[in-house]
Amino acid sequence: MPEVGLMQDKPEHHCGVVGMALSCDAVPFLKKGLRIIQNRGQEAAGIAVANGKSIRFLRGMGLVHEVLTGRNFNALTGNHGIGHVRYSTTGSSCAENCQPITVTTLAGDLALAHNGDIVNADRLRQKLQSEGWAFLTTTDSEIIVRMLATELSLSPDPIRAIKNVMKVIEGAYSLTIMVGDRVFGVRDPLGFRPLCIGRFAEGYAVASESAVFDVMGGDFVRDVAPGEVVEINHTGFISTKTMAPTHRAHCMFEWVYFARPDSVIDGREVYQVRKDLGQILAKEQPVEADVVVAVPDSGRAHALGFAEVTKIPYEEGFMKNRYIERTFIMPEQSLRDEGVLLKLNPIISTMKDKRVVIVDDSIVRGTTMRKIVQMTRRAGAKEVHVRIGCPPIIAPCYYGIDMKTREQFAAINRSFSDIAKLITADSVGYTSLEGLVKALGIQENDLCMACLNAEYPTNISGEKMRFQRRLEDI
Numbered sequence: 439m440p441e442v443g444l445m446q447d448k449p450e451h452h453c454g455v456v457g458m459a460l461s462c463d464a465v466p467f468l469k470k471g472l473r474i475i476q477n478r479g480q481e482a483a484g485i486a487v488a489n490g491k492s493i494r495f496l497r498g499m500g501l502v503h504e505v506l507t508g509r510n511f512n513a514l515t516g517n518h519g520i521g522h523v524r525y526s527t528t529g530s531s532c533a534e535n536c537q538p539i540t541v542t543t544l545a546g547d548l549a550l551a552h553n554g555d556i557v558n559a560d561r562l563r564q565k566l567q568s569e570g571w572a573f574l575t576t577t578d579s580e581i582i583v584r585m586l587a588t589e590l591s592l593s594p595d596p597i598r599a600i601k602n603v604m605k606v607i608e609g610a611y612s613l614t615i616m617v618g619d620r621v622f623g624v625r626d627p628l629g630f631r632p633l634c635i636g637r638f639a640e641g642y643a644v645a646s647e648s649a650v651f652d653v654m655g656g657d658f659v660r661d662v663a664p665g666e667v668v669e670i671n672h673t674g675f676i677s678t679k680t681m682a683p684t685h686r687a688h689c690m691f692e693w694v695y696f697a698r699p700d701s702v703i704d705g706r707e708v709y710q711v712r713k714d715l716g717q718i719l720a721k722e723q724p725v726e727a728d729v730v731v732a733v734p735d736s737g738r739a740h741a742l743g744f745a746e747v748t749k750i751p752y753e754e755g756f757m758k759n760r761y762i763e764r765t766f767i768m769p770e771q772s773l774r775d776e777g778v779l780l781k782l783n784p785i786i787s788t789m790k791d792k793r794v795v796i797v798d799d800s801i802v803r804g805t806t807m808r809k810i811v812q813m814t815r816r817a818g819a820k821e822v823h824v825r826i827g828c829p830p831i832i833a834p835c836y837y838g839i840d841m842k843t844r845e846q847f848a849a850i851n852r853s854f855s856d857i858a859k860l861i862t863a864d865s866v867g868y869t870s871l872e873g874l875v876k877a878l879g880i881q882e883n884d885l886c887m888a889c890l891n892a893e894y895p896t897n898i899s900g901e902k903m904r905f906q907r908r909l910e911d912i
Contacts, residue, residue, distance in 0.1 A: 453537070453553040453838075454478030455633070456650060457520040457614035459621045460641035461672040465514050468521040471643070471650045472502045477698055478553070478646060479523035486538040486549035487516030488619035493547035497522070497536040517641075517672070518621050520614040522551035525840070535575045538614075543587045545594035546618035550586070552579035553646055554610030554631045555838040557896055562606065582607060590617070597678055600624060600667050604680055608896050610689070610837035612662075614644060622669050627680065628687035628895055629664030630837050630886060632703045641672035647701040661704055687886035687895035687904075691839060693878055694828045695736055695799045706879055709739050714877040715827040715869055716743025716797065723867025724748060725823045728792040731755025733799075733810060734782075740827035741797035755789060755796070755814070756782045782810065790818030800828040801861075802841060804848035808861040815862075824863045829871050833892040833901075841889060 454475035458464040468485045483505040484497025494514055498505040502523060522537040538551040556562070559578035562585070567573070571584055582603060589599035596617040610630030615622040623644030625633045636643045636651030637659050643651065648658040659675075662668055665682030668675050689696075692703050699709035716739065730752045732741035745752035759781055788794075794814055801807050807824060814822045830849030835841045844850055848857055858866040871890060875882045883905075888894045893904045 453525060453551070454523045454646040455520065455551040455553050455612060455614045456522075456643065456645045457551075457616070457621045457623055457670065458641065458643045459518050459670040459672050460638065460643075462517065462640045463515050464517055464519040464641075465511075467638070467640075467643070467654065468519050469502060469506045470654055471645055472506070472521045472523050474650045474653050475645065475647050475698070476502055476523055478696065479525035482524040482533075482536040483522065484536050484538055484551075485514070485519055485521040486540055486551075486616060487514050487519035488547070488616055489516040491546045491618040493540055493549050493616060493618075495538060495540050495549065497538065499533055499536065516619075518616065518619045520549055520551050520616050520621065522614075535577045537577075537579060538616075539575070539577075539580055539583045541583055541587055543590045543617075545590040545596070545599075547616075548583065548587060548590065549616040550579060550583050551614045552577075552582060553612045553633075553838065554626065555836060556581065556607050556611065557609035557836050557898060558607065559609075582611070582613070586615070596620060596622065597667060597669070601678070601680055604665075604667075612646060620669060621671075622667060623662050624667050625662040625664055627665035627682040628685075628886070629704070630687055630689050630895075632692055632697065632701075633662040634703075635659040635662060635668060635670070635675060642670040642675050644668060644670060647697055647703070649698045649701045652700065658702065685881075685895075685904075686884040688880060688884060689837065689839075689886050690874060690878060690890075691800075691828075694874075699739055704880070711877055711879075712739035712799070712827065713743035713746075715874065716740040716745075717747045718743075718873040718877055719797075719825055719827055719867070719869045720744045720747035722870055722873055723825055725795055725825070725865060725867070726793065727795045727821070727823060729753050729755070729788060730795045730797060731788060732797050733807075734758045737796075737798035737827070740799055744795070744797050744825060750795065753785075753788045755785055755794065756810075757785060758782055782813065784813050784817035786817045788817075789814055791820055792818075793821040793823070794819040795823045795825055796863075797825045797827070799826070800831065801826055801848050801857075802831055803846050804857065804861050807863075811861050811863045821864045822862075824858070824861060824866045826866070826868045829868050829874055829890045830857075831889050833889050835889050836894070836896075836898055836901075837886065837888075839889070 456471040483502040486495035538549045556578040612631040612633040613624040638656040667678040693711040730745040732738040
């Protein structure tokens with residue numbers, strides 16, 4: 439896990455995965471698919487492809503186009519493959535932890551790419567080490583690989599092996615797995631992280647987001663169901679259902695912030711959810727102002743919805759520089775602050791002598807928003823009001839979002855007026871939990887909102903479990 443101080447003032451996501459089984463070379467498809475979901479992780483990238491039963495791979499630190507290039511990339515070929523983009527939450531940010539992870543088993547070569555976090559990883563690692571296993575990485579993903587390898591040594595049936603491992607691991611996981619030249623997509627029984635199936639003229643694929651299929655000229659077929667194992671080939675797919683709980687735990691942040699706006703997750707288009715959140719926010723937290731502006735890019739749909747309801751004109755308020763370093767991996771706070779100033783520049787004609795409403799998707803620590811508010815004031819704004827599409831974050835995430843300690847959160851033990859003082863705004867307002875559920879259009883009992891209500895879908899030591907009356911009732 440990265441040091442707390444390295445966390446950007448946004449919730450950072452774990453990873454994105456793809457898997458392809460085509461009638462042609464899958465390598466260019468895998469690269470393009472990963473570039474489309476680069477939003478889900480920018481620290482590392484990699485692919486593994488099968489040519490016959492052997493698996494070859496290329497992975498490394500950097501963006502997709504930086505890693506998947508050159509002589510080694512050009513030498514890769516195969517009709518079946520999986521890919522991964524990474525932002526580290528469990529396991530440090532280093533080359534050894536890049537994915538896909540590959541090992542050799544009695545059943546053939548095995549490769550795995552993982553999006554999410556396993557909450558019982560420490561206990562499982564200790565058990566495996568006591569049995570003589572040595573680990574090459576610090577990721578929880580390697581634990582899944584080692585367990586799969588053990589199961590495959592007992593029987594070469596990948597479906598049996600995957601189902602047995604699913605019975606033991608707890609937490610969030612969407613996986614793409616390759617055993618020899620067989621490609622599988624796996625989603626955890628609670629459905630924390632998204633995974634969907636798509637179809638191309640050349641074959642079938644699974645990916646973290648449906649936008650992969652849209653952009654590449656394919657068709658979105660459906661979501662992988664929670665607890666489902668899907669094996670894809672170039673003519674179709676085979677589904678295997680496992681036992682799943684009555685209620686799901688879809689991560690609300692997928693719609694609020696993480697996913698591309700043009701993706702559809704569990705039947706809900708991300709863009710429309712964000713716009714609905716902005717409309718609900720406007721009704722719940724109105725303000726008199728002259729102009730509504732968004733923090734680009736994630737706050738744009740929220741801001742458009744807010745402006746539609748309030749009838750306050752929406753204008754572009756900040757120019758975003760897309761060609762600078764990624765601020766969340768800068769080593770010092772001073773460099774991250776400088777990165778914010780380099781990344782955004784106010785449009786003075788939008789701000790000067792006006793009452794400005796800044797709309798964004800979320801606030802974690804408040805440091806970035808404070809910089810943005812001060813930047814808006816320097817551009818000549820008379821008043822600066824902040825409105826946030828997501829309810830206040832008050833609890834850590836254990837399922838693959840880099841929000842680990844309560845001390846980080848701006849909303850801890852602070853009223854809205856206290857938060858406004860912290861970020862130097864004239865006022866601040868958030869969407870309510872009820873408003874969030876309404877915008878998502880999914881039953882509250884099928885959502886993970888643990889970071890907002892401190893009620894967790896799985897048993898976390900020292901935390902209250904969802905549907906539990908008291909913390910002591912464990």
